[in-house]
Amino acid sequence: MSDLLEFRNVTKTYSRGLLSRVSTTALSDISLKLETEQPTILTVAGESGSGKTTLAMLLLGFITPTSGEILYKGKDIQTLRGEERMLFRREVQAVFQDPFAVFNPFYTVDHLLSVPLDRFKLATSKSEARAIMMEALTAVGLRPGDVLGRFPHQLSGGQRQRINVARALLLRPKLLVADEPVSMVDASLRANILETLRGLQRNHGVSIIYITHDLTTAYHIAKSIIVLYRGSVMEAGEVDAVIKTPQHPYTRLLVDSIPWPDINRRWGETEIKAKEMELSDHALGCKFSSRCPFVMDKCKEIPPLFRLTQHQAASCYLFEQNPSIAPEKLSDLLPV
Amino acid sequence: MTTAALTQPEIIQPSRLTLILRYLRRNKGLTVGLFILLLLVIFTVYGLATVDLTNAYPISVKGKQPPSWEFPLGTDFFGRDLYVAMVVGLKQTAIIGLLAGALGTFFGVVLGFISAYFGGWLDTIIKGICQILTPIPALLIQVIIAGSLDKRDVTIYTMAFVVVLLAWMGPTLVIRAQVLTMKERQFVSVAKLSGMGDLGIIFSEILPNLLPFIAAAFVNQVFYSVFASFYLAVLGLGPLREPLLGNTIWAAQAQSAFFNNWWWWPLAPAVALVLILGSLALINMGMDELANPRIRRAE
Amino acid sequence: MNPVLQVNNLQVSYYTDAGRARALDGVDLTLNAGEKLGLVGESGSGKSTMALAMMRMIKPPGRIEGGQVIVDGTDLITISDADMLKARLSKIAYIPQGAMNSLNPVIRIGAQMMDAIKAHQDQSTSDWISSAEMEKRCKQALEAVDLRSNVFKMYAHELSGGMKQRVCIAISILLRPKVIIADEPTSALDVVTQRQVMETIDRVQDQIGAAVILIGHDMGLMAQFVDKVAVMYAGRLMELSNVRDMFTDPKHPYAQALIRSLPNLENKGVFNGIPGMAPALLQLPGGCAFHPRCLHAMEICTIQRPQPTPLPGGRIVECYLYSEKV
Numbered sequence: 001m002s003d004l005l006e007f008r009n010v011t012k013t014y015s016r017g018l019l020s021r022v023s024t025t026a027l028s029d030i031s032l033k034l035e036t037e038q039p040t041i042l043t044v045a046g047e048s049g050s051g052k053t054t055l056a057m058l059l060l061g062f063i064t065p066t067s068g069e070i071l072y073k074g075k076d077i078q079t080l081r082g083e084e085r086m087l088f089r090r091e092v093q094a095v096f097q098d099p100f101a102v103f104n105p106f107y108t109v110d111h112l113l114s115v116p117l118d119r120f121k122l123a124t125s126k127s128e129a130r131a132i133m134m135e136a137l138t139a140v141g142l143r144p145g146d147v148l149g150r151f152p153h154q155l156s157g158g159q160r161q162r163i164n165v166a167r168a169l170l171l172r173p174k175l176l177v178a179d180e181p182v183s184m185v186d187a188s189l190r191a192n193i194l195e196t197l198r199g200l201q202r203n204h205g206v207s208i209i210y211i212t213h214d215l216t217t218a219y220h221i222a223k224s225i226i227v228l229y230r231g232s233v234m235e236a237g238e239v240d241a242v243i244k245t246p247q248h249p250y251t252r253l254l255v256d257s258i259p260w261p262d263i264n265r266r267w268g269e270t271e272i273k274a275k276e277m278e279l280s281d282h283a284l285g286c287k288f289s290s291r292c293p294f295v296m297d298k299c300k301e302i303p304p305l306f307r308l309t310q311h312q313a314a315s316c317y318l319f320e321q322n323p324s325i326a327p328e329k330l331s332d333l334l335p336v
Numbered sequence: 337m338t339t340a341a342l343t344q345p346e347i348i349q350p351s352r353l354t355l356i357l358r359y360l361r362r363n364k365g366l367t368v369g370l371f372i373l374l375l376l377v378i379f380t381v382y383g384l385a386t387v388d389l390t391n392a393y394p395i396s397v398k399g400k401q402p403p404s405w406e407f408p409l410g411t412d413f414f415g416r417d418l419y420v421a422m423v424v425g426l427k428q429t430a431i432i433g434l435l436a437g438a439l440g441t442f443f444g445v446v447l448g449f450i451s452a453y454f455g456g457w458l459d460t461i462i463k464g465i466c467q468i469l470t471p472i473p474a475l476l477i478q479v480i481i482a483g484s485l486d487k488r489d490v491t492i493y494t495m496a497f498v499v500v501l502l503a504w505m506g507p508t509l510v511i512r513a514q515v516l517t518m519k520e521r522q523f524v525s526v527a528k529l530s531g532m533g534d535l536g537i538i539f540s541e542i543l544p545n546l547l548p549f550i551a552a553a554f555v556n557q558v559f560y561s562v563f564a565s566f567y568l569a570v571l572g573l574g575p576l577r578e579p580l581l582g583n584t585i586w587a588a589q590a591q592s593a594f595f596n597n598w599w600w601w602p603l604a605p606a607v608a609l610v611l612i613l614g615s616l617a618l619i620n621m622g623m624d625e626l627a628n629p630r631i632r633r634a635e
Numbered sequence: 636m637n638p639v640l641q642v643n644n645l646q647v648s649y650y651t652d653a654g655r656a657r658a659l660d661g662v663d664l665t666l667n668a669g670e671k672l673g674l675v676g677e678s679g680s681g682k683s684t685m686a687l688a689m690m691r692m693i694k695p696p697g698r699i700e701g702g703q704v705i706v707d708g709t710d711l712i713t714i715s716d717a718d719m720l721k722a723r724l725s726k727i728a729y730i731p732q733g734a735m736n737s738l739n740p741v742i743r744i745g746a747q748m749m750d751a752i753k754a755h756q757d758q759s760t761s762d763w764i765s766s767a768e769m770e771k772r773c774k775q776a777l778e779a780v781d782l783r784s785n786v787f788k789m790y791a792h793e794l795s796g797g798m799k800q801r802v803c804i805a806i807s808i809l810l811r812p813k814v815i816i817a818d819e820p821t822s823a824l825d826v827v828t829q830r831q832v833m834e835t836i837d838r839v840q841d842q843i844g845a846a847v848i849l850i851g852h853d854m855g856l857m858a859q860f861v862d863k864v865a866v867m868y869a870g871r872l873m874e875l876s877n878v879r880d881m882f883t884d885p886k887h888p889y890a891q892a893l894i895r896s897l898p899n900l901e902n903k904g905v906f907n908g909i910p911g912m913a914p915a916l917l918q919l920p921g922g923c924a925f926h927p928r929c930l931h932a933m934e935i936c937t938i939q940r941p942q943p944t945p946l947p948g949g950r951i952v953e954c955y956l957y958s959e960k961v
Contacts, residue, residue, distance in 0.1 A: 047825030047826070047827070047828075048796075048825060141910075156678070156679075156912060156913070157678060158912065159912070186677035186678055186852060186913075187677065187852055187853070187854060187893065187896060187897065188677060188892065188893060188896050188908060188909040189908060189909075190896075190898075190908070191896045191898075191906035191907055191908035192906070192908035194906055195906040195908065198906075213825055213826065214826075215826070216855065216898045216899070217898060219898070219903060220898045220903055220906070240903075253827055254826055254827060257826045257827045257829065257830040258826055258855070259826075259829070259830075259853065259855035259856045259858065259859045259860075260855055260858065260859075260899055261854040261855040261857075261858045261882065261894070261897040261899060262858060262882070262899050263858055263878065263879050263882045263883065265899075266859065267830055267834075267859050
């Protein structure tokens with residue numbers, strides 16, 4: 001049984017300039033496996049520039065890798081045609097960050113839901129389509145009468161995002177890429193949306209890749225986590241372990257800087273070492289070395305992933321006494 | 337948990353008509369332009385329905401008559417009833433304007449879309465041609481083309497064609513720019529995720545959002561075409577038999593109308609032209625605001 | 636202690652095609668020098684309108700309809716436009732959301748800072764300072780926000796997001812204002828940079844003794860940074876408490892629901908959203924704006940808006956659960 005989606009040594013670089021090509025590495029040698037049997041929620045965490053959006057775009061097939069392959073059920077995404085491609089499209093869906101941008105301002109919000117029903121032939125008649133839409137809207141906590149037939153600018157951000165999730169619900173994809181689904185939504189509504197997403201995984205067998213920079217929500221919803229920094233994996237493993245006991249210096253800095261809404265848990269003592277780095281940083285070796293308080297000489301070579309426990313690994317020479325694992329084995333770390 | 341909270345009270349939005357009227361009140365230029373245009377249209381339509389159109393052609397009535405009750409705008413050297421000439425002339429100007437405008441806009445939309453959506457070498461070629469042709473003084477080329485045509489071949493349709501030849505680049509580049517931004521919009525990505533193919537995206541997702549721009553480009557083209565046909569006719573390059581407004585002025589000038597004290601002859605077409613171009617210009621500027629919501633003024 | 640900022644009964648409405656939206660419906664606030672107040676609310680609560688109203692930057696179709704904003708003894712609502720221009724930056728400063736967009740991309744940072752000072756120069760008085768002196772002040776401000784003084788000569792695009800935001804902070808402290816309003820200053824920044832920027836604001840505020848109003852919707856940030864928290868809902872101030880009380884013992888039902896919905900390390904997997912939606916400002920419910928979603932709603936809540944009730948510890952709540960009327 002081949003995996004649902006597989007990244008094999010995927011690297012994505014962008015180059016600019018005509019004469020002297022300047023290239024930026026968005027993602028560097030990432031390997032990942034997502035299987036169909038057990039749906040899970042995996043968080044890909046990172047700041048802007050970490051490569052998490054590039055990962056999302058690659059997963060959805062919107063951009064192609066510079067090297068490496070992305071396989072869907074064993075076949076390279078780029079080679080899919082016709083029915084297979086439609087199936088891929090249907091089974092891999094997304095919920096994006098901006099609740100407004102996903103709507104075509106010319107149409108009512110119904111359009112967002114009716115188009116996929118029509119294209120994927122999920123309903124045999126208009127009334128059946130409408131029934132499916134109403135069911136999905138109710139499932140996310142909206143009253144269909146309140147939103148159907150309205151234009152996107154007539155609804156609130158929270159309502160719009162819930163409609164987005166409803167769309168994901170009615171498509172019953174196998175894999176859902178959620179790119180910062182709640183960051184532009186009010187705090188009181190986030191809980192609702194996250195709960196719906198988790199419901200998708202628990203009750204409908206959808207695997208979710210939750211991409212975010214907000215570790216608090218990641219902690220709540222995900223089972224496993226990959227921390228990216230400038231295109232490379234810094235730490236990965238079970239989300240409880242990584243957030244409660246972060247090992248990699250970068251993860252420790254991140255977790256320490258989370259503003260927990262808890263009066264007793266103050267911002268940590270981890271010193272933010274770097275005064276800003278230059279915007280085009282071509283550090284060789286470990287990408288974090290220029291900001292790391294523990295940097296050593298050997299960091300000039302990219303550290304491999306060192307396995308710390310069964311479900312936690314960090315890519316840092318501080319842990320070199322632990323066994324290292326090949327990048328291809330990344331998925332083994334991640335519990336389901 | 338109170339369930340009453342789940343309904344949103346209905347906010348009464350004012351009717352579409354009220355909103356349109358309020359907008360017109362804010363955008364005075366557009367309103368005035370539309371009003372003048374409306375008057376011209378009524379004038380033409382009424383005229384076409386009531387008068388004998390053959391009087392617009394030479395040797396129909398007594399020539400060189402000043403304005404009177406029988407000939408409200410007078411007659412010219414060749415024996416045309418200038419009132420009828422105005423009516424027919426306006427109709428023909430409308431034909432040229434609309435025809436050239438529609439053709440220019442159509443090419444602009446098709447080429448702009450192809451160029452922006454599919455990119456690659458097609459884009460490079462189309463964009464390249466536009467950029468090369470734009471700085472070429474259109475007037476010069478049009479004069480050369482029109483001047484080298486056999487006099488008998490010149491009709492209002494060939495005029496429209498000559499005008500479009502060097503006018504299609506503008507709309508192409510504008511539409512191309514719009515499609516380029518639109519295709520990066522997230523709703524296009526979502527449409528792709530929903531299984532839509534390229535053609536579906538072009539026609540159902542992007543095109544409807546471009547309607548304001550296409551409308552603005554169309555008005556712009558009409559304005560330009562009317563203006564171009566006018567100056568070509570004034571130079572004597574139009575279909576001389578037809579009572580085009582520019583032709584009338586050219587003929588009046590050729591016959592030294594002012595020196596001969598036939599002041600009414602060039603006056604009528606001049607006034608008509610000021611009104612047409614003025615109204616089109618106002619509408620054009622007004623449409624600009626419509627197509628570009630950022631300059632829409634707040635109440 | 637004389638409060639450095641006093642807002643009394645501030646009212647702002649927006650007149651739209653669909654009617655009048657009451658963005659701020661009678662808000663009262665007091666702030667002392669050196670205090671940090673967090674103004675929290677969801678979209679539509681009126682918190683950004685508060686910031687703009689205090690800076691008198693409300694544009695039509697919005698209008699300030701009443702109330703006072705007294706900074707250091709002067710009511711900013713009633714002074715002339717020219718005086719208000721002078722007051723901005725010198726008495727009350729504003730750090731915007733999205734600093735990326737508020738710095739002029741074609742002018743060097745230093746020139747923009749100098750512009751800010753020059754605009755407040757009065758050449759007739761003895762307050763006038765030389766260019767060299769101005770430049771020195773700008774560089775001092777840059778150092779205060781932990782930027783190297785060579786940033787003075789750079790352009791905005793050469794800086795990262797966090798650095799740009801810190802330049803905005805530097806500009807805001809140039810003239811040593813009494814009140815600094817920071818409107819979601821870190822919303823576009825990552826967690827680490829956010830912490831840096833907030834620590835910077837903390838430090839400079841201490842240095843010049845200003846009061847800070849932090850506007851946002853991230854309660855976590857409030858917990859880490861402010862002394863007092865004010866919760867807004869539908870243009871009204873529902874509760875004002877010191878930060879410890881707000882997080883451990885919130886009084887207003889809305890504040891309670893908000894605190895309960897926040898994810899933290901202990902409540903993994905538990906989601907407590909607030910059902911229902913915030914009301915449209917065009918059609919506020921009668922009485923208390925929160926009553927349709929409130930667990931404790933009583934009949935009087937639907938009829939009459941509650942008055943602000945003072946509670947021990949300097950707290951104020953707008954809720955009938957605590958007023959003597961019940």
